[in-house]
Amino acid sequence: MEKIEHSFLSIRGLNLHIAHIGKGELGTVVFLHGFPEIWYSWRHQMVAVAEAGFRAIAPDFRGYGLSEQPPEPEEATWEDLDGDLLAMLDSLSIPKAFVVGKDFGAKPAYDVAVSHPDRIAGVITLGVPFVPKLFSRDSLPEGFYIFRWEKPGRAEADFGRFDVKTVVRTVYILFSRSEIPIAEEGQEIMDLADSSTPLPEWFADEDLAAYASLYETSGLRFPLQIPYRSFHKWVDKSDPKVQVPALLVLGEKDYYLKFPGVEDYIRSGMVKSFVPDLEIIYMPEGSHFVQEQFPDQVNQHMIKFLKSHI
Template sequence: MAEIAHRFVESTSGLRMHVAEAGSGPLVLLLHGFPECWYSWRHQLVALAAAGYHAVAPDQRGYARTGGPADAGQYTIHHLVGDAVGLIDALGEERAVIVGHDWGAPVAWGAAQFRPERVRGVVGLSVPHRPRGSRPPVRAMREMFGEGFYMVHFQRPDVPEADFDRDRAATFRRVLYSASGEAGGTLPIVPEGGGFVDVCPEPERLPDWLTDEDIAVYVREYENAGFTGPVNWYRNLDRNWELTAAWHRAPVTPPALFIGGDRDPVAAGGARTAADRLADFVPDLRGTVWLAGCGHWTQQERPAEVNEALIAFLSGLS
């Protein structure tokens, strides 16, 4: 079994990034989501290395060992895509396959849309590509779901990260469980005066795919950077809408794959509609894989099935 190695790499975006990596061969970037880090790809790093690929999972801007600037304005989609493309440069490659889960998926789709010549293929887990809407998204979400909708709640200064930082072990335990296939939850609505963690149920027992040691690793990885950087990604939703006007309705042209869990609250509703219509804006969609009984944490909940789908997609690229 390939070993996972760690080092710091200076992205040409100017960000010094911690990466976990394994194997050699064509480059596959693995971009984590919220609230995660490189560790969410622990199963894929070794499987992709064994299949003949150089798998690299960075801690993205603001996260874990990478950390990032304090200014919330430094977390736009252009910064995030710049970090990913700059990491391809720093690793000495011209192109890569970019795989993203949760928040990492919009970064992967964005890289494929903005810089298709650098992307051999793109895979989105849990979050399909969604074409740019007709109005700023936070206002739309506020009108549809109210101030308590979690993405609207995250716009508040200081409050969300204070909630997450209060007891980080409880945060990871409750958040990871609440969006899992075992919990089958809905997208959180935070009550007035409450916090995001409050609406995530405490599990009676952990799912088989998640151990106390896994939670301890997440706590250790977040020891220095905390949650302000990760929450800052949400604070740029409207700014991202403004910055992407030039790509309004632009297609994502590289070969693509989508993987989702059929019990994932994030992949339901409008996201499910977007997934069903992916080929409208992703013309080289090679497949859509729905994992039965799987929740939001696809590559952690169902590593064998995700690995199989990824390797089949990769082997089909020229």
């Protein structure tokens, strides 16, 4: 961790924070986090790929962690993340890179691979496959966490009852389970885990402190905007094809597999009609945070893929 360096880049009018390590003899790997994560969630992978000969770069998305807040968060779109990624590669004079995406970070990873395949050497995603359109909302109840958090004011009131550290702690507990976080009537998402619930054994108090300090800096205004309050701005791509090599590492206890149609889409092979050169690795005990839960295994799969597509 002490070898990881930190810089700020002026990207599309904002100062965005990146963590970076490695000389990059074999190429560059860019890591895109999800929620409630920041660059720190890639700490294990960054060191491993750097030791394998790659340059590892993990930005905090705009509005997250140490990156600057956009002046009008409510105007943000998914395309902002795509533009930031491309501008970051340009700023660092990187003609082509591998991109690793987790959770909603998988979307800009794949979007840029589809629209600018000349800039992407390959894509690795954890838990989330390429999807040509948004998941169906029809069969999900009102207490589904995305429905709760996409309503302006609802999450603010829920989170506002606790300090930032407790909010991050609770989200990590809930999202590391195999069940989708769904609140009952009269209950909020933060009520689904109480203070007596232990953190996952692979998530140390020092890790929680690192996350909390960064969210104390950034707050939750933009993280609620993207992803949760921007799904209505999601633009489905017509006849999309991912023409670069891809790897999907899937924790079989990831709650995301219980989203409507997701597991069948992956296991039936339908996903390969959009991503022809796709390798899928299943990790039976893996959760939504598989890269922190089983870092050594994930690192091995990742490095094998990277080295086979140099």
